[in-house]
Amino acid sequence: AQTVTQSQPEMSVQEAETVTLSCTYDTSESDYYLFWYKQPPSRQMILVIRQEAYKQQNATENRFSVNFQKAAKSFSLKISDSQLGDAAMYFCAQDPYNTDKLIFGTGTRLQVFP
């Protein structure tokens, strides 16, 4: 079965510091996509970063980067130089069949303290 697990219900970080959010997943597919989405209080889902499984290089988007460990089925998100605006729910998701049908984890609430 395709699953996504986020073991950290809540995380906190000081402004300007670095935080890592964990995500593990399960799939029997070899080529798939992984995503991190941000859901601020407005509830609007925003794509933070995505990774194609066949690419070994970890994806990076400005202050956001991932540590993709395919063999371990791990996909963590690192936020560097955290900002107050980063405070939100973060969802890890997979698209196991490249059909845009996303399977989401349970989310991690990130708090950023000044």
Add this chain to the structure above:
Amino acid sequence: GAVVSQHPSWVICKSGTSVKIECRSLDFQATTMFWYRQFPKQSLMLMATSNEGSKATYEQGVEKDKFLINHASLTLSTLTVTSAHPEDSSFYICSARDQRYNEQFFGPGTRLTVL
């Protein structure tokens, strides 16, 4: 990026009535749209795939007669919650892929409260 809108953003209805939620792709065409449900402080669960000009496909466990989906045009999909009950109260979110950006965009969601 692309814009996906939903209407209404919030609706309150009485038990037993039906409610229609619209999802529109404002600046692109979408042959496929997706409907998700999000319970309070929980994850998003895919309910169904809306296909333009054909029947929607529902995920296992989703009642197709309860959640009617119509995708009548390339920019509009509707979700009708029929004979709504309090347990249908939830946050409903739609999404669609914009090929220009090779990315899926989400609507802002609709909060449904059934009294």
